[in-house]
Every structure is written in C-alpha cells, then in structure tokens.
Amino acid sequence: MSEFIAWASNAxxxxxxxxxxxxxSGLYLTIRTGFxxxxxxxxxVRRVIxxxxxxxGGAEGEITPFQALSTALASTVGxxxxxxVATAILVGGPGAIFWMWVTALVGMATKxxxxxLGVTYRQKKASGAFASGxxxxxxxxxxxxxxxxxxxxxxxxxxxxxxxxGTGNMAQSNTIVRTFVEAASRLGVEVxxxxxxxxxxxxxxxxxxxxxxxxxxxxxxxVPTMLVIYLGMAVTYLLMNLGSLPEVFGTIFAHAFSPxxxxxxxxxxxxxxxxxxGISRGVLSNEAGLGSAPIAHGIAQVKHPTDQGLVxxxxxxxxxxVVCSMTAFAILSSGLWTAAEYQAASGDLTSAAFATGxxxxxxPLVIAVCxxxxxxxxxxxxxxxxxxxxxxxFGQRGIFPYRIIYVVLLLIGGLVTVETVWNLGTxxxxxxxxxxxxxxxxxxxxxxxxxxxxxxxxxx
Numbered sequence: 001m002s003e004f005i006a007w008a009s010n011a012x013x014x015x016x017x018x019x020x021x022x023x024x025s026g027l028y029l030t031i032r033t034g035f036x037x038x039x040x041x042x043x044x045v046r047r048v049i050x051x052x053x054x055x056x057g058g059a060e061g062e063i064t065p066f067q068a069l070s071t072a073l074a075s076t077v078g079x080x081x082x083x084x085v086a087t088a089i090l091v092g093g094p095g096a097i098f099w100m101w102v103t104a105l106v107g108m109a110t111k112x113x114x115x116x117l118g119v120t121y122r123q124k125k126a127s128g129a130f131a132s133g134x135x136x137x138x139x140x141x142x143x144x145x146x147x148x149x150x151x152x153x154x155x156x157x158x159x160x161x162x163x164x165x166g167t168g169n170m171a172q173s174n175t176i177v178r179t180f181v182e183a184a185s186r187l188g189v190e191v192x193x194x195x196x197x198x199x200x201x202x203x204x205x206x207x208x209x210x211x212x213x214x215x216x217x218x219x220x221x222x223v224p225t226m227l228v229i230y231l232g233m234a235v236t237y238l239l240m241n242l243g244s245l246p247e248v249f250g251t252i253f254a255h256a257f258s259p260x261x262x263x264x265x266x267x268x269x270x271x272x273x274x275x276x277x278g279i280s281r282g283v284l285s286n287e288a289g290l291g292s293a294p295i296a297h298g299i300a301q302v303k304h305p306t307d308q309g310l311v312x313x314x315x316x317x318x319x320x321x322v323v324c325s326m327t328a329f330a331i332l333s334s335g336l337w338t339a340a341e342y343q344a345a346s347g348d349l350t351s352a353a354f355a356t357g358x359x360x361x362x363x364p365l366v367i368a369v370c371x372x373x374x375x376x377x378x379x380x381x382x383x384x385x386x387x388x389x390x391x392x393x394f395g396q397r398g399i400f401p402y403r404i405i406y407v408v409l410l411l412i413g414g415l416v417t418v419e420t421v422w423n424l425g426t427x428x429x430x431x432x433x434x435x436x437x438x439x440x441x442x443x444x445x446x447x448x449x450x451x452x453x454x455x456x457x458x459x460x
Contacts, residue, residue, distance in 0.1 A: 002420045009280075009423040012430040015272060019279040022289050025437045026106025029113045032448040037108035037313050044310035051300075051311065061301030062130045067216035068300035069311050071381050072293045074219040076319045077227065078378030079175035080167065080285040082371055085327040086349040087422060089337050092277025093260030093269035094251045097328045099278025100285075104320035107288025108313045113440055113447040114291065115312035117141070118298025119305035120450060129212075132298020133159075133385075134291035135392050138439040141446060151435035155291055156389040158432040162292075163386025164406060166425035167284055170413025172375035172382075174421045176200050177414035182348050183368035186360050197414035200376065205407050207380050212299070215380050226373035227323070233366055234326035237357045241333040248332045265340025280426050283433065286319040290429055291436030292385045306454035330354055379410065 012018050030037065051065030063071070088096040114134070121137035122130050135152035142148035162168055177193045177200075184191040207218055238245065255274060262268035269277070287293055293312060302308045327350060331337050334353035342349040354363035383406055390402040413421060440447075 005420060005423045005427060009427040013276040013280040015275050018430045019275060021437055023106055025440055026110045029444055030106060030109040032444045033109055033451045036112050036451060040310045041313060044314040047307055047310050048314050059301040059303045062299035063216040065300045065302055065308060065311055067220045068296045069315055070219035070223045071216050071296040072315050073223045074377035075292060075381030076287050077323055078374045079172050079371055081323045081327055082350050083175045084281045084284050085324050086331055088277040088281035089331055090343055092274040093255050094332055095255030095274035096278035097252045098256035099275045100282040100320060100324060103279050103282030104286055104316050107286055108316045111288040111293055111312040111316045112309040114294040115297035116305040116309040116447050116450050117443055118294030119302060119308050122298045130299040133295040133388055134436040134439055141443045151438055155435040156392050158428055159389035160386045162428040162432050163382045164409050166428040168382025169379060169410050171421045171425040172378045173200055173410050173413035176371050176375040179368045179371040182351055183364035186364045193415055197411050201407055201411045204379050204410060208383055208403060212384050215384050219377060222377050226370060230370045231326060234330055237330050237354055240357050244333045248329055263338040265343045266338040282320060284426060284429055285324055286316045288316050289433045289437055295385050295388050304454055305450050
C-alpha cells in the first residue's frame with residue numbers, strides 16, 4: 001500500500017498533470033484580474049491591519065477578516081513549512097525551491113480568486129451561521145448542474161479525506177511527534193512517541209469543542225506568536241550566515257533548470273523531479289488552488305468580496321515567500337541537505353540545520369516548540385475545513401462522528417511511517433485541487449467582474 005501511494009503521489013505531480021493545471025489556472029486568473037497580486041499587494045497589507053479590529057462597521061460575516069486570515073494561515077503555516085520544505089530539497093534538490101516560488105507567485109492570484117468567490121457565493125444556514133467553500137461556488141456558479149454537483153461532491157469527499165488522513169491531520173501530528181522525540185534525545189532523554197501524541201490530541205480536542213469561533217479566536221492569537229518565534233530564529237541564523245546567501249541563491253537558480261548531481265547521501269535529482277517536488281510541496285504549504293482557504297475567507301465580515309481576496313494574496317506571500325524561504329535558506333546554508341543521515345527524515349534535517357548555528361540543545365528545542373505550534377494551528381484549521389465538507393455531505397448529524405474520527409486519527413498519525421503520511425497527504429491534495437481548479441476556470445469571469453467593480457468604485 002505504501003508503495004502504491006508513493007507511486008500515485010508521484011504520478012499526479014508529473015509536470016503534465018496537476019502542476020500544469022495549477023500553473024495554467026494561476027496564470028489565467030492573474031491575467032483576468034490584471035495581475036492583482038502585484039497591483040493589490042499594498043492594499044492587501046492595509047486590509048490585514050484594518051481587519052485586526054473586531055468592529056467591521058456592521059459588515060455581515062461570521063468572523064473578522066483577520067480571524068479569517070489567521071484561520072487560513074493556521075492551516076497553511078504548518079509543518080509543511082518545516083518538514084515539507086526539507087522534503088522538497090531532499091527529493092528535488094535546491095532547484096525545487098525556485099519552483100515553489102513560481103507556485104506561490106501564480107498561487108497568489110488563485111488564492112485571491114478563491115476568497116472572492118467564497119464571499120460572493122457563501123450561504124447562510126438555518127442557524128444563522130455562514131458557510132462557504134468551493135462546493136458552494138461550484139454549484140451556484142456553473143450552469144451545468146449535473147457537472148457542478150459531481151464536482152462539489154468530489155471536492156467534499158477529498159476535502160474531508162485530506163482533513164482526516166492527509167496533511168491537515170496525520171501528517172502534522174507525525175512531524176510534531178518526530179520533532180519532539182528528536183529534541184528530547186538531543187537532551188539525553190528518551191521519550192515515547194505516545195507522550196507528545198497524547199498531548200497534542202488532548203489540546204486539539206479542547207479547542208474543537210468550541211467550533212469555528214473558538215478556532216478563529218485561538219488562531220488569531222497563536223499564528224502571530226508562532227511566526228514571530230520561528231522567523232526570529234530564522235532571521236538570526238541567516239544573519240549569522242550572511243556570507244553564504246549568494247551561493248544559496250545561485251544554487252537554487254542553477255538547479256531549477258539543470259539536473260542536480262548526486263552528492264554525499266543525496267541521490268541526485270532531475271529537473272522534472274525539482275519541478276514536481278517544488279510545486280507539490282508549494283501547494284501543500286500555501287494551499288493555493290486546493291479550495292481549503294475559501295472555507296475560512298468566505299465567512300469573513302467584509303463589505304466587498306475583493307477586500308478578502310486581497311487578504312488571501314497576503315496569506316500566500318507570508319506562507320511561502322517568507323516562511324518557506326527562511327527554512328530553505330537555513331537548510332541550504334548549513335550544507336546538511338546532502339548528509340546521508342538526514343535523507344529520510346525531513347523534520348530532523350531542519351532541526352539539525354538550525355543546530356549548526358544555535359547548538360544541539362537550543363535549536364531542536366525551539367524547532368520542537370515551533371513544530372507543535374505550527375502543527376497545532378494546522379490541525380485546528382483543517383478540522384473546520386473537513387467539518388464543513390462533511391456537513392455539506394451528511395448534514396448536522398454527521399459532525400459528532402466526524403469529530404471522534406478526526407481525534408482518533410490524529411493520535412494514530414504520530415505513530416506511523418513519516419514517508420507514507422506525507423505521500424498520502426500530497427496525493428489527497430491533488431485529488432482535492434482538481435474539482436476546485438475546474439470551478440475556478442469556469443468562474444474566472446465572475447472574479448474579473450468583482451475585481452473591476454472594486455477598482456472602479458475605490459482606490460483600495
């Protein structure tokens with residue numbers, strides 16, 4: 001089964017499959033919106049700051065724009081930013097980071113479109129709460145109702161599966177457990193994987209009982225804290241190794257377009273492997289095109305859909321251009337990415353890289369704390385995404401069983417093989433993205449119309 005999952009995950013990320021669809025969709029939406037990720041970036045930053053206020057002038061919605069951003073960032077800034085970036089380098093070489101950047105640049109327009117459509121087509125439930133996501137804008141926006149319904153159900157099936165079995169749940173707990181065990185061993189303490197596994201499971205269960213408002217409330221406090229801790233350490237490390245950065249950039253760009261030869265324990269990588277690894281891990285990290293983020297962005301308190309769309313642009317920038325790049329620079333600066341002992345343990349590689357600057361005790365401890373915070377935030381964010389998909393298919397009665405299954409699988413995720421977990425998560429991401437990307441291509445005209453409305457009526 002593990003071999004089949006690895007084969008399928010590799011197949012779906014061949015350049016002619018999902019990577020091509022992601023890039024084409026992102027370029028299409030970039031053109032239809034007039035390069036909104038460039039011209040609207042400054043306005044997006046201002047809206048993030050403005051959205052921190054809990055008084056949104058009577059705008060309808062479930063949570064504030066900043067809470068929506070925090071919930072979306074909670075799910076995107078996860079252990080993919082720690083272990084996923086390392087995996088991209090181990091599989092595709094340094095050139096994978098270039099293709100991760102490409103994915104982010106076009107993904108900003110994709111995330112913008114997702115948030116705009118999420119707000120445009122959101123629905124108010126009988127309880128008075130709002131619900132949003134690709135299943136709503138696909139069904140409401142595509143004229144061929146049979147196709148629309150099939151795509152919506154397909155998205156919900158794979159969205160719930162990703163939340164339960166993939167990058168939203170098991171992959172996060174897996175990296176948290178591995179990182180804590182590694183940190184403890186460096187301090188001379190042997191810790192059973194069950195200990196961090198039980199701790200993370202209990203903490204998550206306590207938050208989930210409060211629903212989306214508690215999740216959003218926790219996220220808006222947790223996300224800024226964890227970003228300050230991690231980026232503070234990363235920036236300090238890079239300042240300590242400032243002289244190596246020109247070589248790091250040169251290596252990234254050189255190997256984005258030429259094969260990477262074998263070195264040390266690294267087996268080498270083709271350009272095709274670099275593209276596949278960079279795009280797959282980029283999608284795993286920033287989730288642009290997956291359809292997850294509009295579930296959160298779509299219920300924000302905003303007066304115009306473009307307001308939240310511009311916040312979505314900022315989300316991708318922070319996740320990939322900032323956080324993922326910092327991880328990549330640290331790993332490549334350390335030189336450990338070719339070491340044989342780290343070829344099968346991505347989270348361990350990131351921890352070891354920072355240890356070259358901060359020592360074998362401090363760095364693993366901080367990485368373990370960041371891994372917990374990143375993973376915890378992703379787990380609670382993805383719980384809400386999966387619950388929304390599950391409720392769309394099975395109604396309100398299905399939520400409690402889903403919650404139990406989610407928590408049980410969270411515990412199991414920390415105890416299984418790391419490679420299988422990440423391969424399964426990557427595969428499910430691909431299946432989840434397909435119906436959403438089809439929907440975005442159908443509704444590109446709606447996104448363009450909303451963008452014109454916004455820019456014709458305000459300077460931003």
